[in-house]
Amino acid sequence: MKAKLAASFLNLLLAAYAAADSTPAAGRYISQLDRKDWILQTDALHYLSQNRVQAALPPIRKLAEDKTLTPWLRGRALIALCKIEAQKTPPSLLLDFSSAPESIRRAAACEALEIYNDAAAKNLAQRLISDADPAVQYRAVAAYAKMQKAAAWPNVDQPTRAPTSALLPLALRALAFTGTDAALERLVTLMEDPFKNQGQAGTIVRLLADIPEPKLIPVFLGMLETLEQEDPVFPSILSAISSHQQKDIVAALTKTLSSNRESATFTAARVITLLIQAPELGVPLRQALAKAKEIETFEAGLTALGCKEMEPDEHQEFFSGFLDHAETDLRILAIRCLSHCQEANLYDILSKIIDDDDRTVRYAALNALLLAPLDKAPTGKLVAYLEPALASTDEPTRILGFQILAHAGNEEDFKPALTMLGEALKSTDDLRREAVASALGSIAPENGIAPVARSQGYITDWMVVGTFYNDKDHKAFNEELAPEKNIDFNATYPSTYVWALRGHQNKPGEKAIERDVTWDEANVDRTNGKLRMGPLLPPPGTFSLAYAVADFNRQSAQEVFLSIDGDDAFKVWFNDKKIAEQIAPYQHRQSCVASVSNIAITLKPGINRFLVKSANIGHEWWVRLRLTDADGKPIEAYRP
Amino acid sequence: MTKPIQFLTILITGLAVLCSTSTAQDQPTQIVGVARLTEPVVTAINKGLASLAKKGVQNADGSWGGNQNRVAETSLSLMAFMLPGNVPGRGVYGRHMNLAIDFLLNVGKSQRGYIGTANNHAGMYEHGLAVLALSEAWGQSKNPRIGSALRAAVDIILRAQNREGGWRYNPEPRDADLSMTVMHLVALESASEAGISVPQTTIDKAKDYVLSCQDETSGGFKYQPGGGEPGFARTAAGVMSLIMCGQRNLKQTQRGIAFLKAYPENVKFGKGFSRFHYSHYYAMQSMYQSGDADFHLWYPKISATILSTQKEDGSWNGAHGTAYGTSLSILILGVPYRYLPIYQR
Numbered sequence: 012m013k014a015k016l017a018a019s020f021l022n023l024l025l026a027a028y029a030a031a032d033s034t035p036a037a038g039r040y041i042s043q044l045d046r047k048d049w050i051l052q053t054d055a056l057h058y059l060s061q062n063r064v065q066a067a068l069p070p071i072r073k074l075a076e077d078k079t080l081t082p083w084l085r086g087r088a089l090i091a092l093c094k095i096e097a098q099k100t101p102p103s104l105l106l107d108f109s110s111a112p113e114s115i116r117r118a119a120a121c122e123a124l125e126i127y128n129d130a131a132a133k134n135l136a137q138r139l140i141s142d143a144d145p146a147v148q149y150r151a152v153a154a155y156a157k158m159q160k161a162a163a164w165p166n167v168d169q170p171t172r173a174p175t176s177a178l179l180p181l182a183l184r185a186l187a188f189t190g191t192d193a194a195l196e197r198l199v200t201l202m203e204d205p206f207k208n209q210g211q212a213g214t215i216v217r218l219l220a221d222i223p224e225p226k227l228i229p230v231f232l233g234m235l236e237t238l239e240q241e242d243p244v245f246p247s248i249l250s251a252i253s254s255h256q257q258k259d260i261v262a263a264l265t266k267t268l269s270s271n272r273e274s275a276t277f278t279a280a281r282v283i284t285l286l287i288q289a290p291e292l293g294v295p296l297r298q299a300l301a302k303a304k305e306i307e308t309f310e311a312g313l314t315a316l317g318c319k320e321m322e323p324d325e326h327q328e329f330f331s332g333f334l335d336h337a338e339t340d341l342r343i344l345a346i347r348c349l350s351h352c353q354e355a356n357l358y359d360i361l362s363k364i365i366d367d368d369d370r371t372v373r374y375a376a377l378n379a380l381l382l383a384p385l386d387k388a389p390t391g392k393l394v395a396y397l398e399p400a401l402a403s404t405d406e407p408t409r410i411l412g413f414q415i416l417a418h419a420g421n422e423e424d425f426k427p428a429l430t431m432l433g434e435a436l437k438s439t440d441d442l443r444r445e446a447v448a449s450a451l452g453s454i455a456p457e458n459g460i461a462p463v464a465r466s467q468g469y470i471t472d473w474m475v476v477g478t479f480y481n482d483k484d485h486k487a488f489n490e491e492l493a494p495e496k497n498i499d500f501n502a503t504y505p506s507t508y509v510w511a512l513r514g515h516q517n518k519p520g521e522k523a524i525e526r527d528v529t530w531d532e533a534n535v536d537r538t539n540g541k542l543r544m545g546p547l548l549p550p551p552g553t554f555s556l557a558y559a560v561a562d563f564n565r566q567s568a569q570e571v572f573l574s575i576d577g578d579d580a581f582k583v584w585f586n587d588k589k590i591a592e593q594i595a596p597y598q599h600r601q602s603c604v605a606s607v608s609n610i611a612i613t614l615k616p617g618i619n620r621f622l623v624k625s626a627n628i629g630h631e632w633w634v635r636l637r638l639t640d641a642d643g644k645p646i647e648a649y650r651p
Numbered sequence: 652m653t654k655p656i657q658f659l660t661i662l663i664t665g666l667a668v669l670c671s672t673s674t675a676q677d678q679p680t681q682i683v684g685v686a687r688l689t690e691p692v693v694t695a696i697n698k699g700l701a702s703l704a705k706k707g708v709q710n711a712d713g714s715w716g717g718n719q720n721r722v723a724e725t726s727l728s729l730m731a732f733m734l735p736g737n738v739p740g741r742g743v744y745g746r747h748m749n750l751a752i753d754f755l756l757n758v759g760k761s762q763r764g765y766i767g768t769a770n771n772h773a774g775m776y777e778h779g780l781a782v783l784a785l786s787e788a789w790g791q792s793k794n795p796r797i798g799s800a801l802r803a804a805v806d807i808i809l810r811a812q813n814r815e816g817g818w819r820y821n822p823e824p825r826d827a828d829l830s831m832t833v834m835h836l837v838a839l840e841s842a843s844e845a846g847i848s849v850p851q852t853t854i855d856k857a858k859d860y861v862l863s864c865q866d867e868t869s870g871g872f873k874y875q876p877g878g879g880e881p882g883f884a885r886t887a888a889g890v891m892s893l894i895m896c897g898q899r900n901l902k903q904t905q906r907g908i909a910f911l912k913a914y915p916e917n918v919k920f921g922k923g924f925s926r927f928h929y930s931h932y933y934a935m936q937s938m939y940q941s942g943d944a945d946f947h948l949w950y951p952k953i954s955a956t957i958l959s960t961q962k963e964d965g966s967w968n969g970a971h972g973t974a975y976g977t978s979l980s981i982l983i984l985g986v987p988y989r990y991l992p993i994y995q996r
Contacts, residue, residue, distance in 0.1 A: 550906070
């Protein structure tokens with residue numbers, strides 16, 4: 012018990028040392044070696060050997076020497092130990108294992124032998140090739156082949172002629188290490204059937220993945236040709252390919268692309284997309300695609316060439332060649348590829364396609380324009396360019412048109428846009444009206460916002476005074492303050508305000524601050540017609556109220572309808588008569604919008620006046636008034 | 652090419668000030684730029700620096716502070732020393748500064764470029780502060796390792812920017828908040844000034860994130876765009892970062908300044924003000940950058956509060972340690988000194 016405690020304490024110390032000295036996870040994995048669970052122990056051995064955590068050597072050696080453990084786990088410990096030590100010659104513990112009575116430990120010794128390349132290791136491997144157990148023999152052959160490469164052929168030839176199914180992966184590993192053309196030819200022949208039909212694909216890939224032989228890359232590419240991308244082995248093969256040097260992978264892919272096999276082109280394109288976007292593969296891929304017939308191959312090829320790292324500008328013409336293709340998906344893909352070309356003038360290339368009969372193609376083209384460099388946009392002529400989209404009967408097309416106008420347009424486009432779309436601002440279709448207003452708002456000059464809002468019936472020209480102190484119960488909102496008794500734009504009003512940003516009023520020690528406030532001109536600065544109080548009035552705007560007055564002139568009497576909304580509360584008087592009062596229930600840190608629609612009022616000839624008392628507890632603060640006729644069409648109201 | 656010029660400018664300015672102070676001993680104030688550093692302020696800064704340099708205060712590894720925020724306290728202390736024109740490797744504090752730079756570089760080296768204290772929740776704050784301090788030191792120090800360490804550290808910041816344009820507690824592009832974003836925006840601006848390549852798109856995205864945190868009603872800044880209340884510290888940080896991005900005249904920046912100015916004086920200049928040092932570190936710089944009128948309105952009041960809280964030994968208490976409180980107090984008081992590029996208008 013004492014010894015166990017001492018050992019654990021030592022491991023804890025080592026863990027602490029490892030944590031300080033190495034990766035943060037090392038300490039945890041060293042502690043994990045103590046767990047009596049072979050899965051956790053193996054997991055720890057794997058991590059510690061991969062990261063060569065020196066501090067882990069004593070506990071790993073202890074595991075390898077522990078006779079109470081299974082031979083398999085001890086074998087794993089030996090391999091981890093050898094990997095971390097990384098000595099030139101096999102340690103004595105490996106020699107012990109090579110003579111162990113259990114074949115599992117002898118096989119582990121063979122596996123560990125792959126780390127070494129000195130004479131002692133070669134001799135030991137040769138001895139183990141004659142082991143009584145075939146599993147040990149084949150492990151030894153593989154280790155020997157790794158050390159001797161082509162020179163190992165005399166020892167590799169015989170055992171790899173017709174290996175049993177169980178020993179096949181090890182035989183393949185030995186052949187791969189040997190690396191001669193004859194060995195690799197045999198490897199391909201041997202693995203063809205088991206790879207496809209006997210469920211050994213995963214094992215074969217795992218045993219070949221760590222062999223740094225570039226000639227294996229075509230073998231892996233050949234494997235990929237036989238698999239669907241969803242196959243669980245697919246990513247393992249990609250990972251195996253990725254462990255090779257880029258120049259070798261590029262060379263192998265170039266060779267594959269010149270094979271004139273369409274399945275090879277398809278596979279190479281997928282590998283380019285998923286693994287290695289090397290621009291020098293662009294031309295070979297394009298040439299291979301010129302001979303392809305299947306839609307699937309074109310899709311894979313376009314996807315690969317369209318990757319930003321593949322320098323898609325080099326293939327612009329190639330992409331454009333698909334814009335008229337009979338297959339819709341290919342047209343869409345070509346548009347997407349073109350949108351990755353920095354030098355392409357998409358506005359020119361797609362000018363006809365934004366009016367395509369196929370709406371999915373249209374959407375792709377319009378979406379591509381949203382990504383196009385702004386300097387290519389036809390400034391001043393954008394509205395004419397987008398006319399088919401802006402006037403489309405298809406709503407998503409129209410919305411995309413508005414978005415492009417907002418994104419790529421500027422003040423030069425505003426007037427033509429207003430001329431073309433102005434009628435939409437008077438629409439009773441609120442969604443369309445708001446989308447158009449938003450687009451126009453994005454390109455409007457400063458003095459263009461209010462006309463857009465006014466065209467929709469919003470009251471835009473105001474006089475504003477504030478802030479006055481209000482509380483959570485809207486005490487001041489319910490009282491009659493000076494500005495509503497007598498509106499005098501030249502008057503100055505004493506006011507107070509309190510900082511209560513955390514929602515607490517009258518915090519201890521917090522004094523009300525006194526100041527004088529006066530009327531100021533204000534205009535709505537958004538095309539949605541909202542009169543935003545915050546930017547107009549002094550901070551903080553919480554627990555505050557303000558007054559807004561709008562005077563406007565009418566030639567004749569008219570019955571109209573008034574809609575009002577605001578955050579948090581409002582009272583509205585029309586020509587000195589109170590016509591509305593609403594308080595939205597307060598919700599902390601949320602918009603609290605009160606609204607009332609279609610109040611019938613009669614405008615009189617001459618000057619008409621709205622007086623609004625607007626209150627805010629917290630968060631957003633705005634108010635908005637809109638006039639419409641009986642049909643819902645907006646009525647414009649101007650300042651006299 | 653810019654480095655030698657910057658260094659030379661600093662050196663010449665430093666010499667000029669040294670000359671003027673040594674020949675004008677009868678003057679009660681020292682004029683630095685537009686500001687007058689009164690004798691009590693100069694004395695307080697000198698006492699504060701001396702307290703940081705006192706034997707046993709700086710740790711043997713070159714750091715200041717305890718285990719929790721060692722990188723932050725060291726970065727701020729290093730900046731405090733550089734503020735009045737001290738140069739690493741020279742003069743009374745040259746060794747202290749060299750040691751501090753070595754400490755920051757060693758932390759970065761041991762963590763593949765990341766300079767935050769390991770296992771510190773606010774490690775990314777520290778990383779930003781360290782980048783700021785090392786950027787300011789680069790060009791003044793002869794340490795050849797600063798450049799490569801800065802590049803690695805800046806690379807981590809660039810890679811950790813999230814989709815919205817901001818940063819948060821981990822060096823990975825997940826979420827974002829205003830405080831952390833400002834820290835890294837300022838660090839990147841400083842690194843960029845120092846000659847490290849920082850893509851303009853990164854700065855623009857970060858600036859957009861800061862703007863998205865502005866509260867429309869008050870003009871103050873919130874912790875995150877989605878909600879929360881605007882606060883003084885957040886607003887000071889937001890305003891400062893926008894000014895550093897060249898957005899001083901932006902309407903949103905001006906509204907932020909208005910928010911800071913309108914905030915109740917008895918609260919913001921009070922000794923017990925929450926996040927006092929953090930708030931005023933940014934607020935003071937904002938007011939300095941905002942213009943002479945705002946500066947003259949602000950500086951006398953905040954310096955009076957800070958002078959009144961200095962301890963006998965020259966140090967100040969701070970929410971995150973004595974070195975934190977002392978260095979930030981010095982950095983606030985010494986804003987009119989313009990030896991740090993970040994403090995220049």
